[in-house]
Amino acid sequence: MRAPRLGVNIDHIATLRNVRGVDYPCPIKGALVCQRAGADGITLHLREDRRHIKDADVYAMKQAIDIPMNLEMALTDEMLAIACDVRPKWVCLVPEKRQEVTTEGGLDVINNDKLPDFIKKLQNAGIKVSLFIDPDTAQIERAMELGADAIEIHTGAYAQSCLANDPVQIAFELERVKKGVMFALSKNPTFLVNAGHGLTADNVAPIAQINGIYELNIGHGIIADSVFMGLDKAVRNMKQAFGI
Ligand code: PXP
Numbered sequence: 001m002r003a004p005r006l007g008v009n010i011d012h013i014a015t016l017r018n019v020r021g022v023d024y025p026c027p028i029k030g031a032l033v034c035q036r037a038g039a040d041g042i043t044l045h046l047r048e049d050r051r052h053i054k055d056a057d058v059y060a061m062k063q064a065i066d067i068p069m070n071l072e073m074a075l076t077d078e079m080l081a082i083a084c085d086v087r088p089k090w091v092c093l094v095p096e097k098r099q100e101v102t103t104e105g106g107l108d109v110i111n112n113d114k115l116p117d118f119i120k121k122l123q124n125a126g127i128k129v130s131l132f133i134d135p136d137t138a139q140i141e142r143a144m145e146l147g148a149d150a151i152e153i154h155t156g157a158y159a160q161s162c163l164a165n166d167p168v169q170i171a172f173e174l175e176r177v178k179k180g181v182m183f184a185l186s187k188n189p190t191f192l193v194n195a196g197h198g199l200t201a202d203n204v205a206p207i208a209q210i211n212g213i214y215e216l217n218i219g220h221g222i223i224a225d226s227v228f229m230g231l232d233k234a235v236r237n238m239k240q241a242f243g244i
Contacts (some may be wrong), residue, residue, distance in 0.1 A: 159198025
């Protein structure tokens, strides 16, 4: 079995920086440590409220790293303009609510008039588009119909069930993610299926071992581990925790 790629989300290095309004710790420096430690990509989320990543980080990151950059963003004209200017390898479109602590659920790609045009404009700028959706077959089917280059399955419900230590719910949520991956690959075996949200070194193995997942995007769990073990080790540790 091929291990999934690891995309490291470095938003929370910027969170730590911003609470003091200073210029350290630097998310770019962090991304370079992740790259050296074997990260296969760097993910960063430019939120409308700029609570962690700032516009300048996005531009600087593009110049600094050699591995693919995945820019997470909401469907707004402002973000579209920034993405088309920066031209990251990937954009992952996510839903965004001002008050949420983190991205709470997947994007509803069925009831969204803006999406077709948005996807086309990003792809015309040479950017590959991923859609962050729940493991729901109707959403997956629609994402594929819309011509997305990949989907990212939201693993938040799985992660929550792990936190609650509820074996029945864990098995249920894991099965939902597995079925989602299998459904997408049964429709198109070369389609790229990513997953992420709430994954930690403790809960990642069953997700990493789902056959056919292309990439896992993991942030908070790695940055949290890095407080105790250092960022280089936290990235290596996460890859090891895949268990493949
Ligand atoms: N994938 C997407 C689309 C996200 O929005 C996030 C959070 O920004 C992540 C992955 C990473 O989630 P976590 O920080 O919980 O690992």
